[in-house]
Every structure is written in structure tokens, then in C-alpha cells.
Amino acid sequence: MNLSLTLLGAFAMRPVVGAIARRITGRERPVWTGRDRIARSLGIVTGWLSIVFFAGYAGILVLAGTTSVLRSPLAVIVFNLPALLILLAVALAVAAVSAWKGRGSLASRIHLTLLSPAALALAWFAWQWNVLGYMG
Numbered sequence: 001m002n003l004s005l006t007l008l009g010a011f012a013m014r015p016v017v018g019a020i021a022r023r024i025t026g027r028e029r030p031v032w033t034g035r036d037r038i039a040r041s042l043g044i045v046t047g048w049l050s051i052v053f054f055a056g057y058a059g060i061l062v063l064a065g066t067t068s069v070l071r072s073p074l075a076v077i078v079f080n081l082p083a084l085l086i087l088l089a090v091a092l093a094v095a096a097v098s099a100w101k102g103r104g105s106l107a108s109r110i111h112l113t114l115l116s117p118a119a120l121a122l123a124w125f126a127w128q129w130n131v132l133g134y135m136g
Helices: 002-025 033-064 067-071 073-101 107-129
Strands: none
Touching: 033 067, 033 073, 033 107, 067 073, 073 107
16 A cells, blocks of 8 residues: 555656756756646646545544544545546546557656556555545
């Protein structure tokens, strides 16, 4: 589980690291097509949603001294994020296939290819701990 969190966090930061590396090396920014932008946005949203899920999950566990926190709207939102990540993982798989067929960079191809199973691993974690789709 820690591996999927590490991968998702690293992949959420990949665009920032790429921008810094391009600035240091002096390379120009790549030209993005519409599909590339959508795939990149999906990857960023997936990475950040997974970070929000783990931060919210940790916060709820810390505050779970009473059962009323588990019935709060925040808990319902946090525990339903993995269901959204399943949908995003499917969309990422489609984007990865499109990137491998198109002219996406090798880094973006690898990024999309590894991010989709990492998001599914997060959903599996939520299912395993019985918080996937928790409705209070």
C-alpha cells in the first residue's frame, strides 16, 4: 500500500519536477495536443485526489474518537474518493493506450501507464479496509 501512495504522490508532482528540469536544462516546453492535455490533466487530478484521500483518511482516523465524525459529510466525501479514482483509472488506461499510439513523450507514456494501476491499487486498499463507497 505504501508503494501505491508513493507512486501516486510522485506522479502528482511529475509535472512540477518536469517544469523545473526544463528550466534548468534550457529545453523548450513540448507542444501538447488536445489529447495530451487531457491525459496530463487526468494524471494530475488522479495523483492529487489520492493525496487528498490519504490526508482525509488520516485526519478522520485521528478524529475518530467518537463515531459522529464517521457520519459527517466530510467522511462520506473522503471515503467515496476511491470510487472516483476507479473511474479515473479507467480513463487513464484509455489515455495511456492513446499516448502509446500517438506521439506522446516517453516520460508521459510511462507516467500514464504506471499511474493507472497505482490508482486501482488505492481503490483496492479502500475496498480491503471497507471504506470504498462508505455512506455513513
